[in-house]
Amino acid sequence: MSEPCIDLSGVAKTFGDTRAVRDLNLQIPSGSLCGFLGPNGAGKSTTIRMIMSIIRPDQGSLRVLGGDALDHKDRIGYLPEERGVYRKMKVGDYLRYIGRLKGVDAASLRTLITDSLERIGLPDVEKKRCEELSKGMQQKVQFLAAIIHKPELIILDEPFSGLDPVNAMLLHDLIRELHDEGRTILFSTHVLHQAERMCDRIVMIDQGTKVLDDTLETIQKRFDPRTIIAEPLGDPTAMGTLLEGAPEVDSIKIDDRGRVHARLRDDADADRLMATALAGGSLRSIERARTTLDEVFLHLVNRPLDGAQTGFAETTLV
Amino acid sequence: MMGMLLVLPLLFASQFKPLEGDVAVVDSTGRFATAFDALVAERRDRDRSGDAEEVIRKLGIDDRGGMLSGSIAAAAEDATFGVVTASEFTPDADEVIDRLKEEARDGRWIAVAVIPEQLVAAAQSEDDNAPMIDLFLPKETSPRHGEEISDLIRSTTVRVRFASAGEDFARVQTMLDRPSVDVRRLGSEAGAESSDSKLRMLVPFGFMMLLWIATFTAGNFLLTSTIEEKSNKVIEVVLSAVGPLQLLWGKILGLALVSLVILITYGGLAIAGIAALALTELLSISVLLWAVVFFLIAYFTVAALMAAIGSAVNELSEAQTFMAPVMVILITPMLLWMPIGENPNGTLAVVTSMLPPILPFAMVMRIGAATDPVPIWQLLLSTAIGIVSVVGLVWAASRIFRVGILMQGKPPSPLELLRWIRQS
Numbered sequence: 001m002s003e004p005c006i007d008l009s010g011v012a013k014t015f016g017d018t019r020a021v022r023d024l025n026l027q028i029p030s031g032s033l034c035g036f037l038g039p040n041g042a043g044k045s046t047t048i049r050m051i052m053s054i055i056r057p058d059q060g061s062l063r064v065l066g067g068d069a070l071d072h073k074d075r076i077g078y079l080p081e082e083r084g085v086y087r088k089m090k091v092g093d094y095l096r097y098i099g100r101l102k103g104v105d106a107a108s109l110r111t112l113i114t115d116s117l118e119r120i121g122l123p124d125v126e127k128k129r130c131e132e133l134s135k136g137m138q139q140k141v142q143f144l145a146a147i148i149h150k151p152e153l154i155i156l157d158e159p160f161s162g163l164d165p166v167n168a169m170l171l172h173d174l175i176r177e178l179h180d181e182g183r184t185i186l187f188s189t190h191v192l193h194q195a196e197r198m199c200d201r202i203v204m205i206d207q208g209t210k211v212l213d214d215t216l217e218t219i220q221k222r223f224d225p226r227t228i229i230a231e232p233l234g235d236p237t238a239m240g241t242l243l244e245g246a247p248e249v250d251s252i253k254i255d256d257r258g259r260v261h262a263r264l265r266d267d268a269d270a271d272r273l274m275a276t277a278l279a280g281g282s283l284r285s286i287e288r289a290r291t292t293l294d295e296v297f298l299h300l301v302n303r304p305l306d307g308a309q310t311g312f313a314e315t316t317l318v
Numbered sequence: 319m320m321g322m323l324l325v326l327p328l329l330f331a332s333q334f335k336p337l338e339g340d341v342a343v344v345d346s347t348g349r350f351a352t353a354f355d356a357l358v359a360e361r362r363d364r365d366r367s368g369d370a371e372e373v374i375r376k377l378g379i380d381d382r383g384g385m386l387s388g389s390i391a392a393a394a395e396d397a398t399f400g401v402v403t404a405s406e407f408t409p410d411a412d413e414v415i416d417r418l419k420e421e422a423r424d425g426r427w428i429a430v431a432v433i434p435e436q437l438v439a440a441a442q443s444e445d446d447n448a449p450m451i452d453l454f455l456p457k458e459t460s461p462r463h464g465e466e467i468s469d470l471i472r473s474t475t476v477r478v479r480f481a482s483a484g485e486d487f488a489r490v491q492t493m494l495d496r497p498s499v500d501v502r503r504l505g506s507e508a509g510a511e512s513s514d515s516k517l518r519m520l521v522p523f524g525f526m527m528l529l530w531i532a533t534f535t536a537g538n539f540l541l542t543s544t545i546e547e548k549s550n551k552v553i554e555v556v557l558s559a560v561g562p563l564q565l566l567w568g569k570i571l572g573l574a575l576v577s578l579v580i581l582i583t584y585g586g587l588a589i590a591g592i593a594a595l596a597l598t599e600l601l602s603i604s605v606l607l608w609a610v611v612f613f614l615i616a617y618f619t620v621a622a623l624m625a626a627i628g629s630a631v632n633e634l635s636e637a638q639t640f641m642a643p644v645m646v647i648l649i650t651p652m653l654l655w656m657p658i659g660e661n662p663n664g665t666l667a668v669v670t671s672m673l674p675p676i677l678p679f680a681m682v683m684r685i686g687a688a689t690d691p692v693p694i695w696q697l698l699l700s701t702a703i704g705i706v707s708v709v710g711l712v713w714a715a716s717r718i719f720r721v722g723i724l725m726q727g728k729p730p731s732p733l734e735l736l737r738w739i740r741q742s
Binding site for chain 1: 546547550551552554555556557558559560561724726
């Protein structure tokens, strides 16, 4: 693989008494669509601002596109978390201004602005003042401003916040499109299932420390819960007792919806247990439990969700 | 602008309705009404043109063709007196006064004046308890008209006294007239005399005001645009395209041009006005060049302050806390105008023109006053101090700007600002 698009090593940043980011190492390969996850206040925005050279790290080294972000500002698109527009400026003028700042020539901007506004479903707003737009429309204009110069690296801080499902879907499609064009995209969110649907790579941080950094595929393998969930039509306790007796089962738990969660022993055969369950009576459903990023995250930061499944049988992949 | 300054007071005067009507005068000499009418006629003539001409002469303006005095006189046309006359009554009985008062209530007279005989007698007594004139006004008479009538009656009384003593009042007045003086300034070379002018006081003021308006208009733009970008959260978008110092310098230099346009527009108008009035000897090229130098120092001083304040706060209302240094620059030049205008090379003037941040404002007043050229070493020293202080201020402002522009929440205290400046 070529040199990573973003390369952080040993980066730390302290604000007063708060250690926002501590000893962060992060490599984002070129062409990846990377979700940058973490709860509120985890240090996501601080990290992104450091990547953008808007604030400087106290320690560590930081390379973006092989140098400082400020030297490559025309190759980077950035949608900050704290975003706004010049309220009195016309939408077209605003995009033109940002585009010119990013080094796009005026002639190509003219058609570019009209076309892109059409693409995001706002064909008639070019002559309107920014303050006339709704908050969601402003968000889309801001997104456009971030990518108007067709950057090779796109950094989006909470791009989905404040968007309705329709517009979130539109934005999702736009980001996938940009990804398909081969651009590197890093976006932060605290809505984990959003990232799960889109990303090929996940970075999670909590309290300024990286807790996870892998491809989605590996994560799913690594955090396989190794649990069978069986929902019997009859008495759940009977099914529970049956499964508990099976040699493959490590432990049993029955949730309040009457489903039996049977945790498998290491290197036990899941199919055999499923067959045992099917033979033991009529079932409404039976499945292998799937991991969700929410669970992975909660597991990693040691804050189990109420009513969550049992812990993961984490298999360490080296 | 100068013309406006002269015409405005007269326009204000024209707000009032002219005094008009008949005054009933009760006196025994029988000379009062004639003297009164003559006085009114004289005053009216003087107001039409005399005042304006005299003002213009005093200011030392060469009013060729009477362009200026004519227009002022036109504005003053209706300003003071309409047709005011006096009718005389002999004080033979008390009923006369009562009857006249009754008629004044009905609107026949605008005033009833009773002149005691002693006041118009040829021989004046030295008595302190001299009787007074009784003046009756209808209750709806405006205070201003009351003053005017009272003034006319008193002046007329003096004239009647002279007439009673057999003197010609016009002759006495000529004798009492204080002659006017034609002041000429001796230039550095023989023959280069210039007429003195009250405008000399206005030139330094004009210089200072120009500087003041140009720098603060642009400075205010700088403050509000920085705050707007911060409070609208657009700043991070902009900062992803340019560095904070690039943004700061873009703002400062861009608005310097705006400020220069303001300066050239108003300054050009003022210079055109001065040229039209043939007062060009008040200005010289070197004075104008120095004015530009001090304009730049003033602009960068104000701009640095405004940028620092704008970046440190979140809203315009929070900026008030930090406005104290700006207020000093705003107000001190106003206080300095009179003392520096009168004594442009005095100690106060020399000291203030070396003192940042008010130095450029004090110095333009000194060079504008021009009665005595400012020593060249003082100009150079002041420029040097100015440049050093501007470099320091802009450096400190850029430190504050870089930290403050991304700071949200509680605005920093002045001490915190100092810490921002110190830390790299």
